[in-house]
Amino acid sequence: MAAGIEVSNLSISFPLYHGDARSLKKRTKKLVGGLKVSRFQRDDRNRVVVRALSDVSFTVKPGERLGLVGRNGAGKTTLLRALGGIYEPVDGRVLVRGRLGTLLDTSLGMDIELTGRENIRLRGLFAGLSKTAIREIENDVETFADLGTFMDLPLKTYSSGMGLRLAFGLATAIMPDVLVMDEWFMAGDAAFMQKAAGRIAGLVEGAEILVISSHLPTVLEKWCTRLIWMEQGRIRMDGPVDEVLPAYLAAG
Numbered sequence: 320m321a322a323g324i325e326v327s328n329l330s331i332s333f334p335l336y337h338g339d340a341r342s343l344k345k346r347t348k349k350l351v352g353g354l355k356v357s358r359f360q361r362d363d364r365n366r367v368v369v370r371a372l373s374d375v376s377f378t379v380k381p382g383e384r385l386g387l388v389g390r391n392g393a394g395k396t397t398l399l400r401a402l403g404g405i406y407e408p409v410d411g412r413v414l415v416r417g418r419l420g421t422l423l424d425t426s427l428g429m430d431i432e433l434t435g436r437e438n439i440r441l442r443g444l445f446a447g448l449s450k451t452a453i454r455e456i457e458n459d460v461e462t463f464a465d466l467g468t469f470m471d472l473p474l475k476t477y478s479s480g481m482g483l484r485l486a487f488g489l490a491t492a493i494m495p496d497v498l499v500m501d502e503w504f505m506a507g508d509a510a511f512m513q514k515a516a517g518r519i520a521g522l523v524e525g526a527e528i529l530v531i532s533s534h535l536p537t538v539l540e541k542w543c544t545r546l547i548w549m550e551q552g553r554i555r556m557d558g559p560v561d562e563v564l565p566a567y568l569a570a571g
């Protein structure tokens with residue numbers, strides 16, 4: 320079965336619980352003017368919600384490397400999380416065919432009470448891997464993450480850099496068909512990036528489909544064949560990198 324992504328009429332909203340909803344809406348109106356107010360709506364329980372994604376539809380075929388661009392708050396992370404199965408659609412549908420790999424959040428799918436080694440074994444079991452395959456991954460991640468004795472200590476004792484190394488090593492140890500990643504995984508310190516570059520390249524080239532969110536033109540030009548430009552939770556433009564990127568950059 321070929322890998323694929325089908326997103327149809329996807330909408331995702333977040334309720335805003337804090338503060339008085341009416342004054343919040345008024346304040347927002349004052350702050351952002353008429354433009355963004357359409358993103359604040361009332362749901363069927365009369366709560367004020369922010370519409371992170373509105374009626375988004377697209378498909379991705381094998382071989383495509385899709386980049387998401389857009390200003391802060393455009394909905395890129397929400398879309399990646401919906402593809403990663405972290406957010407359930409309020410309306411619409413998300414279908415991902417093939418083994419999904421996500422590089423979105425270092426703590427995602429990890430238990431902070433368990434050690435690095437235990438987390439690796441658990442992930443292998445979830446992926447349905449054999450004992451031998453799990454042992455290979457354990458060795459691979461142990462070498463890459465270079466955590467020393469921390470490998471056998473609970474994650475809650477890790478620094479954020481250690482957490483990143485473990486999460487990155489683990490997420491890149493099992494080859495996915497569909498890889499969904501946030502650009503900050505490309506933003507470790509120089510030494511980390513040097514070490515990580517080969518693994519990213521292997522993964523990106525090995526995966527049938529890549530979806531990456533990035534603000535960096537160099538990353539998009541290097542890794543992507545197609546871009547979706549998100550604006551206020553909607554798709555503004557969808558096409559080849561050499562068409563969408565100049566239009567997006569020109570819009571400031």
Ligand SMILES: Nc1ncnc2c1ncn2[C@@H]1O[C@H](COP(=O)(O)OP(=O)(O)OP(=O)(O)O)[C@@H](O)[C@H]1O
Pocket residue numbers: 333334369370371389390391392393394395396397398
């Ligand atoms: N958990 C949440 N609770 C409430 N609102 C949220 C939540 N997550 C996102 N939003 C809102 O949804 C909208 C889209 O956010 P999202 O993080 O997807 O944008 P983004 O394009 O990834 O932005 P950035 O480039 O700054 O990371 C924003 O208005 C944001 O404030």
